[in-house]
Amino acid sequence: MIREAVAASLVRPTALVSVCDELRIPRSTVYARRDGGDSVPLQKRGPKPLVPDSDLLLAIREVLTDPPFMGEGYRKVYARLRYRGTRADVERIRLLMREHDLQAPGKPRRTLGPRTHDGTITTMVPDEMWGTDATATMLLDGQQATIFGIYDHCTCELLGIHAALKADRYEAIVPLHQACRASFGGVGKAIASGLKLRHDNGSQFISRAFQAELRFLGMDSSPSFVRAPEGNGCIERFWRTLKEQLLWLHTFANIEDLNQALQEFRDLYNHQWLIERHNHRPPAVVRQDLLGTGAAA
Numbered sequence: 001m002i003r004e005a006v007a008a009s010l011v012r013p014t015a016l017v018s019v020c021d022e023l024r025i026p027r028s029t030v031y032a033r034r035d036g037g038d039s040v041p042l043q044k045r046g047p048k049p050l051v052p053d054s055d056l057l058l059a060i061r062e063v064l065t066d067p068p069f070m071g072e073g074y075r076k077v078y079a080r081l082r083y084r085g086t087r088a089d090v091e092r093i094r095l096l097m098r099e100h101d102l103q104a105p106g107k108p109r110r111t112l113g114p115r116t117h118d119g120t121i122t123t124m125v126p127d128e129m130w131g132t133d134a135t136a137t138m139l140l141d142g143q144q145a146t147i148f149g150i151y152d153h154c155t156c157e158l159l160g161i162h163a164a165l166k167a168d169r170y171e172a173i174v175p176l177h178q179a180c181r182a183s184f185g186g187v188g189k190a191i192a193s194g195l196k197l198r199h200d201n202g203s204q205f206i207s208r209a210f211q212a213e214l215r216f217l218g219m220d221s222s223p224s225f226v227r228a229p230e231g232n233g234c235i236e237r238f239w240r241t242l243k244e245q246l247l248w249l250h251t252f253a254n255i256e257d258l259n260q261a262l263q264e265f266r267d268l269y270n271h272q273w274l275i276e277r278h279n280h281r282p283p284a285v286v287r288q289d290l291l292g293t294g295a296a297a
Helices: 002-011 016-023 027-034 053-065 074-083 090-099 169-184 208-217 229-247 255-272 283-293
Strands: 129-138 144-152 158-164 196-199 220-223
Touching (some): 053 090, 129 169, 144 229, 158 255, 229 255
Parallel strands (some): 129 196
């Protein structure tokens, strides 16, 4: 096909565009070869800038030599050059600074290990892993209340919930004791032996007082990865339900009203909220079935 096209072009004059279309080559290649373009280095197309790269790079270095502040990036270099009367595109300045290692140093990335869990934070039996976390809401008296909760990763039960005006480590222990009374009938040494408590790296949960209480109860501390809330996803998902069904629908005059509403919601949730992964059964029914049959839901 190519030979026929070339032979036909030699017999009678043919437009270059037709020959290039037939040969499937760009016309620019033909022009470059005709003009000896193979030996000429490729250059950027379009009009040449008013300030050559060499002069612009020198001006950038002058700005960075004695700056009034440390760590200024390409945007502020662009602004300072404009103040000096040197005008250049900001992306061009960024490119030159990057090519010559003149960009401002950024924060070093910390190696945090795996960012996600392996997908097995839910358990097959009750009281094998609990999750705890905190959220907040505003009261009518203008104060912010912090809400702590304990959530079972198997049955999806809300085992303990408590609101306080002072979000310290001792208030975080209150729902933990509520959960022990609900599941084990009391609070005592090693009463929850072997149970894991999943929590984030909040100051309340990593405090010595809270960790000492876990050891007293026989629990194992199971912190989630830093900046990976999915590792504590069970109770994180419950906070959404609590906000949509209670906190965003009602107002509370004081901390006592809020705590009363939370305890009422706890009973309502455990006995009437339907869990899809448990075939739309309430958490309390799931616990009863599991403890009665010993099978997974």
